[in-house]
Amino acid sequence: MKIYFSDFFEINPSIIEDYGAFNISLINDLPLFIDPFLLFGSKKEEYIKLHGGILKYLTFLKQKAELGINEFSQVKSWYLFPEVKQNWFGYSKVGNGGSGLGKKFGEALSSSIHIVFDDLGKEVVTQSSHLEKAGLFEIGVGKDNISDFTTNLIKEYLLEYTEKFAQKFIDAKFLKKVNVSKVYFNYDLERWMPKEFELPVLFGDYVLLTPKDLLTKDDNWINSNDLRGDFDRICGSIPNDQLRHEIFNYFKKSLPAPPKNKKNTQKEISQAVHYTIKKFPEIIKYYVKLKEENKAGAKNISRQKVDQVESIFIHQLSKFVEHLMEDSDFYTISPESSYEGSLKRLLFLKSFIEDNDGYRLFYVDHQPIKREEDLQLIYRLTWFASDLDVNREVNNGRGPVDYAISSGSKDKTLIEFKLASNSKLKQNLAKQVEVYEKANNTKKSIKAILYFDVTEYNKVQKTLKELNLDKAENIILIDAGRKPSASNVK
Incomplete structure (x- = not known):
């Protein structure tokens, strides 16, 4: 019976575990995705370099946007990517197919990148810029977009990571030379370039392994739900007394007067928070600052979520199928x-x-x-x-x-x-x-x-x-x- 990477490529699951990768299902996507904050929060040199590479590409996009992008061909070249379905992560309902980053995402981010990343490379409040900020503004960029964009921007690393494992541990009969498109960006030519790798191949397509310590479930560490849910603490952390007063004053005025002897509903409070963040987008920077100060929390929570997925969909499910076969x-x-x-x-x-x-x-x-x-x-x-x-x-x-x-x-x-x-x-x-x-x-x-x-x-x-x-x-x-x-x- 074959469900997982280890089954199809005939290797011991412990080898994948020791390598630090997730033993993916090759039947259907599992509900995990790469969180770019885990690159920023890591002490590993290769992860820090990957985070820097993402910021370099965002800087390039911002510079181009400030000069004016007048042709959709430019948006298509620089913003549009297929989903990296070969890692078998995400929320696909059938197999591992997904929609990827299309025209809507490209136009939304290209037209707003100068607003979202206004202090890119010149950060004062935060330690760094973060791709996830694009999901905090109402520009039509969701967590799936952030994950897909991140995976595409670090695809070369994932390909090299998988190739190294495959050449060492997988029988050559399962490997093929594959020419992969959009692997790395050539800043001189201003275009994405292909590259060849020797990779494990199944069902006519190559397969990618992903380090477990880059994965999470449900939400990125930086996400809009936390931004709105932790509004009081975030605003209370702002050191500028005048700005803090203006924010809370605007928030109170945004709340409708409740009926006598009653409090505002949660819906009314959430709407007032929403209006306030739109009026004072600086709040986002202080929210990101708080998130940056808890790198250990991001790592621990993500590990717990990955362990839970591993427990349900690998360990427990494997035993379930085994007993189902026998009994x-x-x-x-x-x-x-x-x-x-x-x-x-x-x-x-x-x-x-x-x-x-x-x-x-x-x-x-x-x-x-x-x-x-x-x-x-x-x-x-x-x-x-x-x-x-x-x-x-x-x-x-x-x-x-x-x-x-x-x-x-x-x-x-x-x-x-x-x-x-x-x-x-x-x-x-x-x-x-x-x-x-x-x-x-x-x-x-x-x-x-x-x-x-x-x-x-x-x-x-x-x-x-x-x-x-x-x-x-x-x-x-x-x-x-x-x-x-x-x-x-x-």
Whole structure:
């Protein structure tokens, strides 16, 4: 059974661990990304150099923007990059494909770079400039853009890092010479240049390894949620008394008068914070300063997040698949149709989770998984060995469905994975899959619902009865609640 880099290239996972890389899944993207702050906060010479390289490129872009970029061809050459899908990180719903950095990102950043990085190379408040600042302004640059841009700007390092590992540890039969586009920037020619590497190749494309200490999950260390959520402390740290007074005064005036004997709502407070930051963008510099002063915190929190992903999607999932192979017929079913096969596999999965300690997969630090995206990815990684074609998050015009399982072009079954705790579960059961069936030209669908306790179970049962679905064979309830040890069962 092959899921991970170590499986496909036939090497011991401990070798990858010792090298400092993440043992990626080569079935589907894992929810991690590179945080550029970890380059800045590192004491490693090569990381410090990479951060400097990013600032050098931003300086080049800013200089060009100040001279005036009149042709989209320039934006295309300097700002637009494909996603570096070969590292197998991100939030792709199917495999490892992503949209990359397109025209919208290029035009947004090129037109605003002189504002976002107004003190680039002449920092007074902060120690350095940071690419992540672009995500703090309302210019249409999100955390995915920051991650994609960072990965492209350090792609040469990742290619060299992988090549060095591959030549030392991977059998030559898995390696090929690959000419990679947009590897490094030639400042004389003002263009991105290609370069050749010897790399591990799978499914007709090369694969990249990434150091674990560059990765994080959810948000960059510098992010807009923290900027707004820590507003009082950030503004309180501003040493200029007059500026601090003006900021707090403007913030108070931005708050609407609440009803008698009541306080402002969180929504009203958040809106006032938003207006204040737009009025006083200097706040961003003091926020970045506070983040810079806690480099150790960035490193520790990112490590915890990476360890969590590793625990769920590698360690626990590997054991889950291994036991599933040994203790069930999950991987040997030969169905007559996609619906029959999908239903049988889900029933096997249900039995394994409920009766064979498979529920352990859905807990991290004794807490149950509460993100449907994680549940859906777990299912994708356990289904990989099927002879059926599994396409995740297929979008045929009316919104994505978790999986479309097909056996030929005329035999398709749609599968929705939901958590019982989902506040929109009833709405989903009543309408969503019916709409998807029409869009995907199929009348066969299965809904799998995971619950963790009696309260969630009762909620689901009530919903199903209200919708007259409590006896439907295509709705599978899976009990992922903790089970008592056999020695404690009387």
